[in-house]
Amino acid sequence: MDIVDRIIISEDDIQRRVRELGKAISQDYAGKEITLLCVLKGGLMFLCDLAKHITVPVAYDFMSVSSYGDATESSGVVRIVKDLEESIEGKHVLIVEDIIDTGLTLSYLVKNLHSRNPASLRICTLLNKPANRRVDIPIDYVGFEVPNEFLVGYGLDFKQFYRNIPFVFVPKKEYIQNA
Numbered sequence: 765m766d767i768v769d770r771i772i773i774s775e776d777d778i779q780r781r782v783r784e785l786g787k788a789i790s791q792d793y794a795g796k797e798i799t800l801l802c803v804l805k806g807g808l809m810f811l812c813d814l815a816k817h818i819t820v821p822v823a824y825d826f827m828s829v830s831s832y833g834d835a836t837e838s839s840g841v842v843r844i845v846k847d848l849e850e851s852i853e854g855k856h857v858l859i860v861e862d863i864i865d866t867g868l869t870l871s872y873l874v875k876n877l878h879s880r881n882p883a884s885l886r887i888c889t890l891l892n893k894p895a896n897r898r899v900d901i902p903i904d905y906v907g908f909e910v911p912n913e914f915l916v917g918y919g920l921d922f923k924q925f926y927r928n929i930p931f932v933f934v935p936k937k938e939y940i941q942n943a
Contacts, residue, residue: 765929766936767916767922767926767933767935767936767939768933768934768935768936769810769933769934769935769936769937770933770934771826771888771931771932771933772910772911772913772931772933772934773891773908773910773918773931773932774930775918775930775931776920777908778813778890778907778930778931778932779813779843779857780888781890781907781908782810782813782814782817783817785814785817785888785907786814786815786816786817786818787817788905789814789818789820789858789888789905790817790819790820791908792813792816793818793856793858794820795821796820796856797820797821797822797823797855797856798818798820798821798822798823798855798856798857798858799822799823799824799825799850799852799855799856799857799858800814800815800818800822800823800824800825800828800860801825801826801848801852801857801858801860801877802825802827802860803826803827803828803829803859803860803861803862803873804826804828804846804932805828805919805921805924805927806861806862806863806919806920806921806927807860807862807890807919808919808927809860809862809918809919809927810860810861810862810890810907810918810919810926811824811860814860814888814915814929822862823850825848825849825850825852826846826848826849827844827846827847827848827873827936828844828845828846828875829842829843829844829845829869829872830842830843830845830869837903842868842869842872842873844876848880849921851880852877852880852881852882853880853881854881854882854883855882855883856882856883856884856888857877857882857883857884857885857886857919858886858888858904859873859874859877859885859886859887860888860889861886861887861888861889861890862889862890862891862918862919862920863889863890863891863892863893863910863915863920864887864889864891864892864893864897864901864903865896865897866896866897866898866899867897867898867899867900867901868898868899870887870899870901871899871901874887874901884908886904886905887901887903887904887905888903888904888905888906889904889905889906889907889916890907890919891907891908891910891915891920891932892906892908892909892910893909893910893911894906894909895911895912895913896912907914910932913934914934914935915932915934916929916932916934916935916939917929917930917931917933917934918930918931918932922935922939922940926938
């Protein structure tokens with residue numbers, strides 16, 4: 765693929781880690797029903813793969829929040845683009861994120877969701893980028909720690925494209941600079 769500078773996490777490594785996360789979540793939520801709250805659009809691929817490996821009953825709901833727009837760095841301004849369809853009051857909710865970068869978006873989202881009185885609220889992210897963190901957020905399940913670089917693939921986009929690539933990669937600088 766012409767846009768790929770280097771692969772950060774292979775498809776095999778992602779799938780292996782997703783299975784491990786599914787097993788851990790299943791153990792932690794044994795005997796409970798959980799709502800997987802997918803943060804769109806980036807979290808969709810992760811949610812689909814993760815749910816296959818969770819053995820307790822799950823329901824799905826979706827939110828779309830934005831702090832990036834078409835930029836390669838978070839603006840810090842968060843807006844809810846699509847809200848939940850179902851109430852989460854009294855439910856065990858697991859937020860499923862593609863990547864946690866500055867933490868600003870997720871911090872806003874967690875505060876918003878806590879006000880809706882879930883029985884519990886936890887966070888699962890495929891990618892954690894702690895070097896860029898501006899808000900401390902306790903993360904319950906982490907797939908991979910990643911470097912402070914612009915990453916694309918497996919749900920992560922560049923101008924809404926390349927989410928379908930089954931691995932995570934750093935795009936060539938000329939693609940970013942010429943965008």
